[in-house]
Amino acid sequence: AQSVAQPEDQVNVAEGNPLTVKCTYSVSGNPYLFWYVQYPNRGLQFLLKYITGDNLVKGSYGFEAEFNKSQTSFHLKKPSALVSDSALYFCAVTRRETGRRALTFGSGTRLQVQP
Amino acid sequence: NAGVTQTPKFRVLKTGQSMTLLCAQDMNHEYMYWYRQDPGMGLRLIHYSVGEGTTAKGEVPDGYNVSRLKKQNFLLGLESAAPSQTSVYFCASSYRGQTAEQFFGPGTRLTVL
Numbered sequence: 001a002q003s004v005a006q007p008e009d010q011v012n013v014a015e016g017n018p019l020t021v022k023c024t025y026s027v028s029g030n031p032y033l034f035w036y037v038q039y040p041n042r043g044l045q046f047l048l049k050y051i052t053g054d055n056l057v058k059g060s061y062g063f064e065a066e067f068n069k070s071q072t073s074f075h076l077k078k079p080s081a082l083v084s085d086s087a088l089y090f091c092a093v094t095r096r097e098t099g100r101r102a103l104t105f106g107s108g109t110r111l112q113v114q115p
Numbered sequence: 116n117a118g119v120t121q122t123p124k125f126r127v128l129k130t131g132q133s134m135t136l137l138c139a140q141d142m143n144h145e146y147m148y149w150y151r152q153d154p155g156m157g158l159r160l161i162h163y164s165v166g167e168g169t170t171a172k173g174e175v176p177d178g179y180n181v182s183r184l185k186k187q188n189f190l191l192g193l194e195s196a197a198p199s200q201t202s203v204y205f206c207a208s209s210y211r212g213q214t215a216e217q218f219f220g221p222g223t224r225l226t227v228l
Contacts, residue, residue, distance in 0.1 A: 043219030105157035
């Protein structure tokens with residue numbers, strides 16, 4: 001079985017400050033990890049992914065995430081938050097070994113950036 | 116290039132009624148997926164398809180059926196709707212399976228009374 005935990009329902013940050021959205025995962029074997037963002041009344045949009053290689057992954061809109069195998073974490077970060085970053089963020093995982101094609105999503109974290 | 120489109124955007128059903136949700140993609144993707152999104156639960160996979168003519172069960176398949184007769188279309192059917200199927204339904208597609216990003220449609224908000 002595979003699972004994703006996003007421990008914070010909501011994260012509040014002031015514009016210009018760094019932001020972190022936390023994600024931990026549980027999977028047998030090696031993971032593929034993803035971050036998606038959802039704006040109000042829209043479908044999810046891909047931000048970034050970790051497949052293999054460098055643990056620090058850079059993605060769209062200035063976001064990055066660090067894969068930490070020992071802590072089974074894949075936290076999303078941005079050095080300087082924008083009001084337009086306010087949205088719902090989902091972490092997702094799948095497992096490499098069995099060819100399982102399905103992503104398991106976390107419950108989501110709402111990011112609120114105050115001006 | 117429309118990406119992934121879903122029809123309809125909103126629907127209200129009575130318990131026991133049936134309906135079909137249509138998903139279409141114009142990116143020539145092999146893989147297509149149907150998810151449901153419920154508050155506080157993220158997205159859960161209902162069914163998916165790895166190519167034309169193929170379908171497979173996801174995490175929560177009960178009460179739903181799917182068909183992939185054409186590569187660009189993926190239909191989700193509810194034969195006898197129940198209030199527990201009130202949700203927002205998202206279709207997605209991807210070029211490959213595990214490592215490829217998924218492209219999502221705008222969603223269908225379904226209410227079953």
